[in-house]
Amino acid sequence: MPTPPSDDLATPETAASAPRPAEPGGPRRAASPWRGRVMAAGLMLAALNLRPAVTSLGPLLEEVRDDLGMSGTVAGVLTSVPAACFALFGLTAPRLARRWGPGAIVCAGLAAIATGLLLRPFAGGTVVFLAASALALAGIAVSNILMPVIVKRWFPDRVGAMTGLYSMGLSLGTAAAAAATVPMTDALGGSWRSGLGVWALLAAVALVPWLFLARAGASGPETGGRDTGASAAAETAAAPADAPAVRITRSPLAWAMAVFFGFQATAAYISMGWMPQIFRDAGVSASTSGLLLAVMMAMGVPLAFVLPRIAARLRHQGVLVVILGVFGLTGYAGLWLAPAEGAWAWAVLLGIANCAFPLALTMIGMRTRTHAGVVRLSAFAQSVGYLLSIPGPLLVGVLYQHSGGWGQPLALMAGFMVPQIVAGVLAGRDRHLEDEG
Numbered sequence: 001m002p003t004p005p006s007d008d009l010a011t012p013e014t015a016a017s018a019p020r021p022a023e024p025g026g027p028r029r030a031a032s033p034w035r036g037r038v039m040a041a042g043l044m045l046a047a048l049n050l051r052p053a054v055t056s057l058g059p060l061l062e063e064v065r066d067d068l069g070m071s072g073t074v075a076g077v078l079t080s081v082p083a084a085c086f087a088l089f090g091l092t093a094p095r096l097a098r099r100w101g102p103g104a105i106v107c108a109g110l111a112a113i114a115t116g117l118l119l120r121p122f123a124g125g126t127v128v129f130l131a132a133s134a135l136a137l138a139g140i141a142v143s144n145i146l147m148p149v150i151v152k153r154w155f156p157d158r159v160g161a162m163t164g165l166y167s168m169g170l171s172l173g174t175a176a177a178a179a180a181t182v183p184m185t186d187a188l189g190g191s192w193r194s195g196l197g198v199w200a201l202l203a204a205v206a207l208v209p210w211l212f213l214a215r216a217g218a219s220g221p222e223t224g225g226r227d228t229g230a231s232a233a234a235e236t237a238a239a240p241a242d243a244p245a246v247r248i249t250r251s252p253l254a255w256a257m258a259v260f261f262g263f264q265a266t267a268a269y270i271s272m273g274w275m276p277q278i279f280r281d282a283g284v285s286a287s288t289s290g291l292l293l294a295v296m297m298a299m300g301v302p303l304a305f306v307l308p309r310i311a312a313r314l315r316h317q318g319v320l321v322v323i324l325g326v327f328g329l330t331g332y333a334g335l336w337l338a339p340a341e342g343a344w345a346w347a348v349l350l351g352i353a354n355c356a357f358p359l360a361l362t363m364i365g366m367r368t369r370t371h372a373g374v375v376r377l378s379a380f381a382q383s384v385g386y387l388l389s390i391p392g393p394l395l396v397g398v399l400y401q402h403s404g405g406w407g408q409p410l411a412l413m414a415g416f417m418v419p420q421i422v423a424g425v426l427a428g429r430d431r432h433l434e435d436e437g
Contacts (some may be wrong), residue, residue, distance in 0.1 A: 040081025
């Protein structure tokens with residue numbers, strides 16, 4: 001007998017007619033339409049702030065190193081710090097969400113981003129600078145984990161569209177920070193402190209709707225706005241069959257998602273950390289190299305909105321994984337054969353390949369049936385995935401230093417695409433975490 005659909009995947013029509021279980025806090029209430037619009041705006045604003053802390057630093061790294069006396073080794077390790085923070089702090093997100101509700105934790109995460117970015121320009125040494133950066137990255141980490149959860153709870157019948165909106169905002173924020181940090185620094189007097197600190201204003205703006213949503217409640221429209229640990233516990237107790245039956249560490253689906261997420265993150269951080277240097281070594285000017293990086297990041301703006309919509313219509317997302325992988329392999333081959341002559345084409349191709357990130361987020365929502373499932377899968381896939389991505393940028397740097405060129409590093413980058421494609425095809429199969437028990 002087929003399993004009946006859960007409430008998480010119900011359409012508005014079936015949701016209206018299906019009976020609802022009683023809750024200790026009273027009957028469920030439909031959310032006001034305005035709250036859904038505020039949530040959509042909050043998602044977009046939050047997404048804009050989940051990468052500028054990383055991509056704003058790259059263009060000014062030399063100035064930061066000189067001013068703070070940062071060694072080359074520390075600067076090299078700094079390229080892997082974001083992935084490490086995303087992995088370590090992301091592990092706390094599920095427990096915090098169960099206790100306080102995902103909306104409140106996203107609000108706290110944005111507050112941490114704003115505070116870290118505001119404190120970073122006042123650092124008088126490397127330790128304080130790293131601590132302020134870690135605070136901002138911790139806020140990014142928990143928000144990263146909980147964005148798919150918010151989408152699943154608030155927009156269960158529009159997972160693809162809303163993931164696309166969120167991913168588009170993330171790509172836009174990434175590209176804007178890469179392209180605008182240096183011009184803004186020049187406009188503000190030429191100090192790296194002003195150029196990095198200005199991004200705290202964007203985080204403060206994003207915090208406004210989430211303060212309201214956390215106060216009004218952001219657990220989902222079906223709870224009438226309640227967003228507390230007590231209501232989450234009551235929901236779990238009322239529907240024990242919704243809980244995933246398999247331990248997450250024993251789930252083949254979870255491991256496939258984690259490996260896919262990890263290798264796409266590896267490609268993204270290698271791109272953000274090393275692509276400008278590849279182009280500069282090929283004879284491209286520094287300013288043009290920065291623009292090429294911005295083009296790579298900007299490719300995600302339109303595609304991140306379209307790709308999740310396409311993925312949500314497919315039963316198996318493996319075909320999209322393969323297509324993106326082919327774009328990536330072609331881009332790396334072009335960089336090896338003619339890095340300067342075809343620079344703009346390779347930037348576009350690799351930018352398309354990096355859209356594996358919104359695809360991974362969409363697949364996390366599609367591979368689960370319940371709220372509990374999406375929290376666990378999102379936390380596991382992203383935390384383990386970011387851990388897997390840590391060595392990639394470091395290995396590229398080691399090969400570049402010892403080989404004296406980009407042949408071996410580019411071969412390694414292309415090699416990373418193979419496990420990414422295999423794991424993505426496995427993760428894209430039409431199945432759910434809860435069914436593996």
